[in-house]
Amino acid sequence: MKAFEAGAILFTIIVVVAILAIGQISYGNVYGPLFNDSKKPKFEFCSPVDAFNKDGHTYIALNISDVNGPDAYPASVTEIIIENSTTKITLNTSGIASSVVNVTKASFDLKKAVGYNDYSGLYMCLGTDAVFLLKLPVMLSPGHYTIYLLTPALPMKAAAKSSFTIS
Amino acid sequence: MSGKTEGKEDLENVKTISYLPLRFAVGWMWLDGGLRKAVLKPAKLDPSSSSFVLNKVVTFLPHAGLFKGPLLSFLQDPSLGATFLAIFSAFEIIVGLALIFGFLSRLFGFIAGGMALSLAPAAWLGSTCEDEWQILALLLAGAVSIMIAGAGRKYGVDEILYKKYGDKPIINAPLLKYIRLW
Numbered sequence: 001m002k003a004f005e006a007g008a009i010l011f012t013i014i015v016v017v018a019i020l021a022i023g024q025i026s027y028g029n030v031y032g033p034l035f036n037d038s039k040k041p042k043f044e045f046c047s048p049v050d051a052f053n054k055d056g057h058t059y060i061a062l063n064i065s066d067v068n069g070p071d072a073y074p075a076s077v078t079e080i081i082i083e084n085s086t087t088k089i090t091l092n093t094s095g096i097a098s099s100v101v102n103v104t105k106a107s108f109d110l111k112k113a114v115g116y117n118d119y120s121g122l123y124m125c126l127g128t129d130a131v132f133l134l135k136l137p138v139m140l141s142p143g144h145y146t147i148y149l150l151t152p153a154l155p156m157k158a159a160a161k162s163s164f165t166i167s
Numbered sequence: 168m169s170g171k172t173e174g175k176e177d178l179e180n181v182k183t184i185s186y187l188p189l190r191f192a193v194g195w196m197w198l199d200g201g202l203r204k205a206v207l208k209p210a211k212l213d214p215s216s217s218s219f220v221l222n223k224v225v226t227f228l229p230h231a232g233l234f235k236g237p238l239l240s241f242l243q244d245p246s247l248g249a250t251f252l253a254i255f256s257a258f259e260i261i262v263g264l265a266l267i268f269g270f271l272s273r274l275f276g277f278i279a280g281g282m283a284l285s286l287a288p289a290a291w292l293g294s295t296c297e298d299e300w301q302i303l304a305l306l307l308a309g310a311v312s313i314m315i316a317g318a319g320r321k322y323g324v325d326e327i328l329y330k331k332y333g334d335k336p337i338i339n340a341p342l343l344k345y346i347r348l349w
Contacts, residue, residue: 003345008315015311018284019304025232026291026300037230038292070294071226108242110214111222127228 038126041075042068043149043160046129051145051164058136058166059101064122064149065129074113076123077160079150082136084143089136096121102133122149142166186318190266193279193309196302198263205256212252214245221248227288234288258282266313269323273347274337276314283307317349325349 024030043064050061060082066075080091091099100116106129113125122132149160203211210216224238231238241248262282265275283306290300312318319325328349336344 007345011311011315015280015308018307022287022290022303023297023300026230027297029297036293036297038294065229067229071223071292072294108239109225110219110242110245111217111225113222113225126226128225 037068038070040069040154040158041066041126041151042158043075043077043151045160045162049147049162049164051140051166053139053166056139058138058140059133060136060147060164061131061133062122062147062149063129063131064124064160066124066126069126071126074120074123074125075151076120077149078121078152080121080134081148081150081159082140082145083148084145086143087140087145089138089140091121091136093121094118095137096134099134099136100132101135102131104131104133106130140166180321183316183318183321186313186316187322189309190269190272190313190318190323193306193313194263194266194268196263196306197259197279197282198267201256201259201261201263204252205260212249212256214249219245219249220252221245224248226292230291231288238288255282266310266319269319269321269325271328271349272319272323272325273314273317273349276310276312276318279310280307280314283310317347319349 020030028035044067045063046065047063049063052059064077069075077096078093080096082089082091097116097118100122103114103116105112105114109125109128109130111125114123114128114130116122116132124130144163144165146161146163148156150156151158204220205212208218210218211220213219214221221242224242227238228235241251258278259282262275262279265271266279283303286299286303286306290303292299293301317325320329335348337346337348338344
């Protein structure tokens with residue numbers, strides 16, 4: 001085999017391996033079930049929810065990120081459910097927007113594509129994260145609570161879930 | 168006998184000419200990318216603008232894997248990111264023009280292949296189809312094909328260089344002597 005032919009084959013192998021490997025990692029399109037992480041938004045909690053009572057209200061700090069979904073426009077949290085065995089609180093978009101008292105955006109997010117409003121609730125662009133401090137309209141009794149962040153058109157089981165304790 | 172040689176030469180020419188569409192397509196993809204940022208909308212390279220291209224990199228982060236750390240360092244230092252983007256845009260323009268005009272097509276095919284691989288952190292993005300991975304795959308395969316074929320040797324600047332200087336290795340050293348400049 002001539003040197004140039006061996007070189008051509010070597011580079012072809014590199015191309016084939018790169019295409020297959022990156023395709024498998026990105027979409028599973030070589031072996032196993034297919035997936036596409038950029039189809040549906042998915043919120044995740046980046047750290048445990050910090051909650052405390054003060055001046056007749058409960059404050060909760062939600063450090064969240066959108067880790068899946070399309071990159072062209074922001075994803076939103078349009079409903080927040082906080083519950084335990086005796087209590088259930090639901091905040092809709094305007095309830096969420098009126099509860100937000102502070103937003104701390106990620107230092108790496110140059111565009112700061114994070115915010116809240118009456119019709120989207122909380123919103124953020126893919127990949128960024130932020131801490132939303134919410135002042136709930138009620139003061140929760142001491143106890144353990146579960147919190148769900150719901151995204152439009154996605155089922156409850158896809159909601160971001162975490163828990164916190166009010167002492 | 169001379170007819171056979173002529174036929175073989177024609178075949179070789181046809182093979183090289185057949186890379187012309189690929190040279191243009193791959194070259195234009197890079198040239199377009201560079202022109203959009205550096206010339207048509209310079210705000211894309213301005214860290215203070217909402218159009219700054221580095222903003223887009225934030226969306227790569229969730230599944231960027233090993234590339235997440237380096238990407239974050241660019242994002243946390245916008246001036247570093249802006250410098251990198253300006254250099255990358257210049258490379259896009261130079262590589263694009265070189266491929267279109269068939270200038271040092273082996274060398275620039277190699278560089279274009281490396282640049283195609285730099286899209287890997289975004290390969291998972293594509294809500295309607297496997298967008299970024301497909302772009303990466305075709306740009307990589309196209310660039311490497313151009314490199315292997317020496318696609319500029321027909322209807323390219325390399326044709327002139329080849330006729331004038333013959334086959335020249337990158338450097339006269341073991342292994343590297345087999346890599347031709349054009």
